[in-house]
Amino acid sequence: MAPMHIVVLAGGIGGARFLLGVRALARSTGAEVTAVVNVGDDVVLHGLRICPDLDSVMYTLGGGADEERGWGRADERWTVKEELAAYGAEPTWFGLGDRDVATHLVRTTMLDAGHPLSAVTEALCARWQPGVRLLPATDDRVETHVVVDAPGEGRGEQAIHFQEWWIRHRAALPARRFVFAGAEQAKPAAGVLDALARADAVLVAPSNPVVSIAPILAVSGLRDAVAASTAPVVGVSPIIGGAPVRGMADRCLAAVGVECSAAGVGRFYGARTGDRTAGNGDRTAGNGDRTASTGDRTASTGDRTASTGDRTASGAGAHTSTGGHSNTGVHSNTGAHGSDDLGGLLDGWLVDTADAPVSIPGVEVHDAPLWMTDETATVAIVRAALDLAGLRR
């Protein structure tokens, strides 16, 4: 019998910590793990291609992360950053550590030489030995942009790179919506579709739903592959007791009009079709519908969102659930189908015990303690998620 294969959709540090538990459990059961990681946060700064989420996962699983700071390398130094500032090189608000710079130099050099990001990631992981296979969601460029009010009254709106909004502005600028520039032209990275096809379980890590998980699913064909998977799809809530486990997910959820609660996020993801054995015909219908819903393109005045075909964050993969939350800022799908529409993501939803009971139409909801306080606690969460997926090991 082939070993169990677990695919995890993951963002940065939340995904990384969840993956520590997945890896530990997999080691004890002989399972194989593939992490499909968000690249929407990626940014080119000072000519360097920076992949914050991939690096967070790689450093964390490789034992090189700064656990206290929550991002970047342990024992980091800042000489390069200081020198760049001495040159007046913008931007100065991004934390570019010396150790981290080396990763970006290797990555950028390989990308410039024509290697796809998936191959570059594999090469970097040859050093870090993360113990799970790390794949970027796509080898193409997908950039999460945030549409905000342009400075000055009545000046309309503009799009800024996610990192500028997240780090420079600490997510404090009210976001009108998120745009995943390039997502419609992007294809799943080499290995992603194969991993999903071979999956025995697809876990959605407790990552930011709006800017970590949604941009993964926005990649053309990726969400369809998840929807078409014969494996159960189980999500773990990143919200406990109405607050994000870490980070500023609440601000992202507010921007797309989703209540910051385990129930709100569960409805945001929505139920996958009840019949997982349904053929691709159904998925195609869902896909066509989704395309219609994303027909409302961003009309940004910013330079950075010029491309057509950008997707907006409005429900995972562009569907908005029909839950009771406000639609402010959401490009909602006003079609007739309900929360059990073909566009949903989940078969199961794991919420914290403090949040139970939660009811999501069409989704089986369990509860368990979800604080990832240490690896043992995280292993228990992963075990609960696999139980929910019907995979007891």
Add this chain to the structure above:
Amino acid sequence: MAPMHIVVLAGGIGGARFLLGVRALARSTGAEVTAVVNVGDDVVLHGLRICPDLDSVMYTLGGGADEERGWGRADERWTVKEELAAYGAEPTWFGLGDRDVATHLVRTTMLDAGHPLSAVTEALCARWQPGVRLLPATDDRVETHVVVDAPGEGRGEQAIHFQEWWIRHRAALPARRFVFAGAEQAKPAAGVLDALARADAVLVAPSNPVVSIAPILAVSGLRDAVAASTAPVVGVSPIIGGAPVRGMADRCLAAVGVECSAAGVGRFYGARTGDRTAGNGDRTAGNGDRTASTGDRTASTGDRTASTGDRTASGAGAHTSTGGHSNTGVHSNTGAHGSDDLGGLLDGWLVDTADAPVSIPGVEVHDAPLWMTDETATVAIVRAALDLAGLRR
């Protein structure tokens, strides 16, 4: 009356130290200084455009150089280099300091954005305030390659980048010849021809004649502009008592069959035409002759010297003086003209007192103490060179 304008042709650290003296003298006399700096040593490593000679001059004049080590930044750190090595990223033999990396990041980013190297250098100098105008010899790519024996007996020859020969092999691989790849297609950088046209004196710094000064003059049109200048051209010997002031110039001179002596280098540079008021017709003749002499292209088997039109180092600007040195490895000009041919460089040649007397046909030779032990000593050298140029201030 316009201030005196001094143009200095310079390589790396030797040129930088000479320029400290030129700057000091210029400050006391109100003179303007333009340094035209070699870019043949430039190399792209880890995706970064590195300009060792420009940086040596910029850091030295800007007070940021490591004086003891003789290259790179003071108080340098090596975290990035250690991390690159941890990734197994080649090459590992190049000294890429953390502070230095920031310079290269700014430069590479600006070059990628389309700015010419001259503009990038000016931008970097906004921080360093070197007090003289720094110009690369060219905004185009000129790379000094070294043709060496291919590994394995009877395997012919191969070309390696100058940095690989100089740093990795410590110039210990016997060099057959030097090739300035790209020189014939290259044009003088913005500002170079104007600076030469306005010069009251052109000084050739005591830099490596073969791999610092020759690649400057190999840039198409640059040597002609020097030859056509109405200003006197005075060189300062980089050889004292038969040994290079610093560096491994002896190995470079040996490769092109030039005696490692003040006299040998003086003859290598050769005499400019005796009549500096001669019109361009004469220069054109000289140029035609030089082109013929460089018709013997390198037939390297290395990938890096594929371009046609590369120039070889055989006399400054491709003429070989008719002095008594061996022609081993030299693509010599076997034409009928003598050492006072139109292709020579110098009107005056300053040698160390220990080397006097030296006689170079057609060149006025003075002697003075040439050890640049401190700025005062260097100022005296510059003063002697300007005296020789007939500019007593």
